[in-house]
Amino acid sequence: MKKFRALIFVFLIFFISGCGKKEYSKVEFLMDTVVEIKVYHKRKAEAEKAINSSMEEMKRVEQKMSCFFPGSEVSRINKEAFLEEKKGSLLVEGWIPVSDELFSLLKESVLLSKLTKGCFDITIYPLWKIWKFEGENIEVPSKGKIERALELVAYKNMILQNGKISFAKKGMGIDLGGIAKGYAVDAAIKVLKDKNINSAIVNAGGDMYVLGRKQGKSWRIGIRHPRGEREILGTIEVENRAIVTSGDYERFFFSGGKKYHHIINPKTGYPADECQSVTIVAKEATFADGLATGIFVLGPKEGMALIENLEGVEGVIVNKEGEVFVSSGLISKIEYVN
Known part of the structure; x- marks a missing residue:
């Protein structure tokens, strides 16, 4: 390797x-x-x-914005943002308030998902968890694991509304690895x-x-x-x-x-x-x-x-x-x- x-x-x-x-x-x-x-x-x-x-x-x-920092805003979203249905009514507990900065980036991510026909998708987090490219015992995930993870990947099931986020399925999550570095570069340039x-x-x-x-x-x-x-x-x-x-x-x-x-x-x-x-x-x-x-x-x-x-x-x-x-x-x- x-x-x-x-x-x-x-x-x-x-x-x-x-x-x-x-x-x-x-x-x-x-x-x-x-x-x-x-x-x-x-x-x-x-x-x-x-x-x-x-x-x-x-x-x-x-x-x-890193999902690998336990205390990050993204990690909190991945732990808490899920809407459950109970007796036909939607519970509000799964709506997580998002900072203006992150909410704006999430909206841009959705725009990119639409432009690329879903080929860019920050809800790829469940797949990213089973694919490991560093460390020991690296191997290709089983077909079953991939199929189960795929059921949780769909940007259209990430709901953004009034500065809040939620997921339509339990186990969903976001990974900004495909866009956050670029955002950090822009942020650094602004400071300069x-x-x-x-x-x-x-x-x-x-x-x-x-x-x-x-x-x-x-x-x-x-x-x-x-x-x-x-x-x-x-x-x-x-x-x-x-x-x-x-x-x-x-x-x-x-x-x-x-x-x-x-x-x-x-x-x-x-x-x-x-x-x-x-x-x-x-x-x-x-x-x-x-x-x-x-x-x-x-x-x-x-x-x-x-x-x-x-x-x-x-x-x-x-x-x-x-x-x-x-x-x-x-x-x-x-x-x-x-």
Whole structure:
């Protein structure tokens, strides 16, 4: 079994020049990945303060939205949000009040579920509990376990109403792993902007946002080849954009000679098998994160059609055979690496 690689090796090529700005950075392990924040600024004290504040904001998001933190808001929802029927009347005990911040993210998750025809689904939590990609004794769950878990996975059975949430079936739960990293990146960028930082990069294991530009030059971002650990598929130049990649090389194990990766199809209960990687370029990392996950499951044909229909969104999809599909807005901008 190959261990999870914290960095997804999205390669950055920086064009750093004049104006007296220097690079300041910090690296920490958050959200089960390596998070790096780089800031380009004239004054060291201001840069370091901004970086520290951004890291603290990402920690706050993780502690609030991770289903692996027993005291998180998401964990409380998973324990308590269930509506029971008794004598034909709906009990109110299962309605759990949700913070405005989380409620907004839940609504965006539902939007992404609708856009991807249910291929992005945060109610995948029951499936995620039976699929384990780290630790000892890793194995493929039995068909029976998967079938039972699938009965509890359906975003339409997650009920959002007046700032509250409930589940239609007992045993349901939510896992924001497919969108929370992107949200944390956006939150960090907001802090940096509030601290008057105008040139920076926040990278959370492949969920990335590049802020501003450098002396009239855009950031050049290298997209990893999904079958080459340190190979670049191509580069694109961007500014003030999120770049998020979902790939089957992030977490996986082998069983019986077959590879099983961590991007589970919420409709089948097994790892999605139509793509090797999906890279999304969008205005916000939150949306890009969920969309990349959903399109990975949706597949290259429908996925690229969806990208083309979304304003301000571009993408690169590598299908299971290794063919590369690039959205119309990137075709003339991507530089392939031989």
